[in-house]
Amino acid sequence: MSKRITMPLTEDKVKSLKVGDSVLLTGIIYTARDAAHKRLVDLLEEGKELPFDIEEQVIYYVGPTPAKEGQPIGSAGPTTSYRMDSYTPPLLENGLKGMIGKGKRSDAVINTMKKCGAVYFAAIGGAAALTAKCVKTSEVIAYEDLGAEAIRKLYVEDLPLVVVIDAEGNNYYEIGQQEYFKTLR
Amino acid sequence: MRELHVSKITETVKKLCIDANYNLTDDIRERFQEAKAKESFPMAKNIIDILIENADIAKNEERPMCQDTGMAVVFLEVGQEVHIVGGSLEEAIHEGVRQGYTEGLLRKSVVSDPIERINTKDNTPAVIYYNVVPGDDFKVIVAPKGFGSENMSQLKMLKPADGIEGVKDFVLQVVREAGPNPCPPIVVGIGIGGTFDKAAFLAKKALLRSTSERNEKPLYAELEEELLNAINDLGIGPQGFGGRTTALAVNIETYGTHIAGLPVAVNINCHATRHGEAHI
Ligand code: SF4
Numbered sequence: 319m320s321k322r323i324t325m326p327l328t329e330d331k332v333k334s335l336k337v338g339d340s341v342l343l344t345g346i347i348y349t350a351r352d353a354a355h356k357r358l359v360d361l362l363e364e365g366k367e368l369p370f371d372i373e374e375q376v377i378y379y380v381g382p383t384p385a386k387e388g389q390p391i392g393s394a395g396p397t398t399s400y401r402m403d404s405y406t407p408p409l410l411e412n413g414l415k416g417m418i419g420k421g422k423r424s425d426a427v428i429n430t431m432k433k434c435g436a437v438y439f440a441a442i443g444g445a446a447a448l449t450a451k452c453v454k455t456s457e458v459i460a461y462e463d464l465g466a467e468a469i470r471k472l473y474v475e476d477l478p479l480v481v482v483i484d485a486e487g488n489n490y491y492e493i494g495q496q497e498y499f500k501t502l503r
Numbered sequence: 504m505r506e507l508h509v510s511k512i513t514e515t516v517k518k519l520c521i522d523a524n525y526n527l528t529d530d531i532r533e534r535f536q537e538a539k540a541k542e543s544f545p546m547a548k549n550i551i552d553i554l555i556e557n558a559d560i561a562k563n564e565e566r567p568m569c570q571d572t573g574m575a576v577v578f579l580e581v582g583q584e585v586h587i588v589g590g591s592l593e594e595a596i597h598e599g600v601r602q603g604y605t606e607g608l609l610r611k612s613v614v615s616d617p618i619e620r621i622n623t624k625d626n627t628p629a630v631i632y633y634n635v636v637p638g639d640d641f642k643v644i645v646a647p648k649g650f651g652s653e654n655m656s657q658l659k660m661l662k663p664a665d666g667i668e669g670v671k672d673f674v675l676q677v678v679r680e681a682g683p684n685p686c687p688p689i690v691v692g693i694g695i696g697g698t699f700d701k702a703a704f705l706a707k708k709a710l711l712r713s714t715s716e717r718n719e720k721p722l723y724a725e726l727e728e729e730l731l732n733a734i735n736d737l738g739i740g741p742q743g744f745g746g747r748t749t750a751l752a753v754n755i756e757t758y759g760t761h762i763a764g765l766p767v768a769v770n771i772n773c774h775a776t777r778h779g780e781a782h783i
Contacts, residue, residue: 353620383567383610392608393561393570398651398684420651420742421684442550443651443686443742444775445557446570465622466610478553480744491683495738498544498745 320478326374327415327437335437335481337488342476343439347376347418349470351397354461355405362408369460369469372409376416378441381466382450391456391472395446396420399438403427410434418479422491432487439479440490452477504586505639507783509595512587512643515781516599516629519645520575521607523777524567527558530713531690531776534751538688547746551688554741554774569775572609573647575600575629576707584639593631601625612650632704644711646778652685652771658703661765670695670767671730677769678734678750683743685771688751690714691734692770697758699766705756706770711778714752727753 323331325345335341348370350358361368379399383392399419406417407430415436420443423431431438441449452474460469482490532555539551561568577596581587589595604611604626613627614620657677661669674693681689694705717724730753740746751774760766 381570381610381612383570383572384608386566386608392610393567395570397571398654400684420686422682440683440742440744442553442557443683444569444773445553447561447564447566447568448553448557450566451560465624466612467622480742491743494546494743494745495740496745498547498738498740498747501544 322476325376327376328374329435332415332435332437332485335484337481337484337490337493339481341439341479341481343376343479344475344477345473347378347472347474348459349378349380349382349472351379351381351467352401353464353467354469355402357461359405359408362412370471373413374415375413376418377409377414378472379417379419382456382470383446383466385456391450391453393446394450394453396441396443399423406430410436423483428483428487428489431483431485435485437481437485438483440482441477441479449477504584505582506586506588507641509587509589509592511783512592512595512641513599513602515643515783516577516596516645517603517606519643519779519781520600520603520609520647523645523647523779524572524607524609525565526562527568527775528713528778530715531751531774532558534714535774538748538751542746542748544740544746546744547740547748550741550744551748567609569649569773570610571612571649571651572604573649573777574613575604575626576646576648577629577631578634578644578646578708578711579632580634580636580640580642582638582640583635585641596629596631597627600627600629641783642780643783644778644780646711649773649775652689652773655681655685655771656706656769658699658766658768660699661767663763663765665765667726669765670726671733673767674730674769675733675737677771678739679737681771682739686773686775687739687743688741688748688774690751690772690774690776691730691753692772693753693755694768694770695755695757695766696760697766698760701758702766702768703770705758706768709754709756710770710772710776712754712756714754718755720757723755723757727755
C-alpha cells in the first residue's frame with residue numbers, strides 16, 4: 319500500500335514517513351541539478367534571497383527532455399543524487415524538507431537530514447517516460463540559461479516514490495538488501 | 504569505388520539517435536522477462552514491471568525512455584572501397600547528432616569543455632570511432648550513453664599474476680561500488696587486454712553486442728556467465744532496493760596485450776542500454 323502525501327512537506331508528514339515506504343506525492347515541487355544547486359548555495363552564502371522559498375519544500379533532481387507540443391514536460395526521471403551532496407546540507411539547514419533522486423548519499427547529507435528532519439526519496443531511475451505522466455504542469459522559474467538544468471516548478475500528481483532515507487537516518491539501500499537476503503535463508 | 508554522399512550519413516545518424524532513445528532493444532526486453540521469472544523478491548519484480556511499462560510508453564508515445572538521452576557515441580565501419588563525397592565525414596556525423604537531438608526532442612546534455620562547462624545546446628560533439636574494413640559496406644552504429652552509469656565505470660591495470668581471479672574481483676568491486684547509482688538492472692561491458700585506452704574502447708564495444716550473444720571463445724563465454732551469476736548474488740537488485748536482478752548481462756571483449764600487463768576496463772550501462780545500427 320502506498321502512502322499518499324500532499325505538499326508542503328510539514329514536520330508531521332516528515333515524521334510519518336518511514337524507510338521503505340512507497341509514496342504517491344501530489345503538489346508543487348521544484349527541480350534542480352548540479353548547476354542550479356551551485357547557484358542556490360552561492361546565494362545562501364552571499365546572504366541573498368533564493369528564487370523560491372524552500373521552507374517545507376522538496377527538490378527533484380531532474381533534467382527533463384524537451385516537451386512535445388501540448389505536453390507539460392518531456393521524459394523526466396531522476397538523476398544520480400551524490401553529485402548534489404556537497405550542496406545539500408545548507409539547503410536543509412534553510413528549511414528544505416525533501417529530495418527526490420536516485421542512488422547513495424554522503425554521511426554529511428544523512429547527518430544533516432537527521433538534524434533538520436528531512437526525507438530522501440528515490441524515483442525509479444530510468445522510468446522517465448512513465449514518471450513524466452505524473453507531471454501536470456511545469457514552469458521554468460529561474461536560470462533559464464541552464465536549459466535542461468533550469469529550475470522548474472512542477473505540479474505533480476501521485477508521483478511514485480520510495481523513502482530511501484528517513485529522518486532517523488535509516489537507509490533502504492542497506493535494509494532492502496538485507497531483507498532480500500533474509501528471504502533466501 | 505562506391506560513392507556515398509555525406510547527406511545520407513547525416514540522415515542515418517539522425518534517425519538512429521532518435522530510434523535508439525525511443526525504443527528499448529528486443530534483447531533487453533527478453534532479459535527483463537527472464538529476470539522476472541527468476542526474481543523472487545516482490546519489490547524487485549515490481550520494478551522490472553515498471554521498467555517494461557516505461558519502455559512501452561516510450562515506444563507507443565514516441566518519446567525518450569530516459570531523460571538522460573546521453574552523449575552520442577558513434578562507431579563507423581567504413582569499407583575501404585567507399586568514397587565519401589559532398590563534404591566532411593566527421594561534420595556529417597555531428598550534423599546528424601545535432602538534427603536527431605533537436606528534432607527528436609532529446610535532451611542536450613553535452614558541454615563544449617570539461618572545465619568551462621558551457622552547454623553546446625545541440626548535443627555535439629559526438630564521440631566517434633572509425634574502423635576501416637575491406638569491401639564497400641558502410642555501417643553506422645549509434646550508442647547514446649547515459650552518464651549515471653558511465654560515471655560508475657572504472658579501469659585498472661592489473662598485473663599478469665592477478666589473472667582471471669583478479670579480473671573477477673575487480674569487476675565485482677566496480678559493481679558493488681556502483682550500487683544503486685547506475686539505475687540497476689545494469690549491463691556490464693568489460694574490456695580485457697590491449698593498452699590502457701584499448702581496454703576502455705573494448706569495454707564500450709562490448710556494450711554494442713546483443714545481450715543474447717555470448718563471447719565466441721568458450722573461456723570468455725563462461726566468464727560472462729560466471730560473472731553474471733556472481734553479480735546477481737550481490738543482492739543489490741533493481742534500483743538497489745534488494746533482489747537478484749542486479750545485472751541483465753555481462754559482455755566481454757578481449758585483445759592481445761603486453762607481457763607486463765593485464766588492463767581491465769568495466770563500462771557500466773543501465774537497462775536503457777541503447778544502440779542502433781544501419782548499413783548505407
Ligand atoms: S543511468 Fe541510464 S537509466 Fe539511469 S538515468 Fe542515466 S541513462 Fe537513464
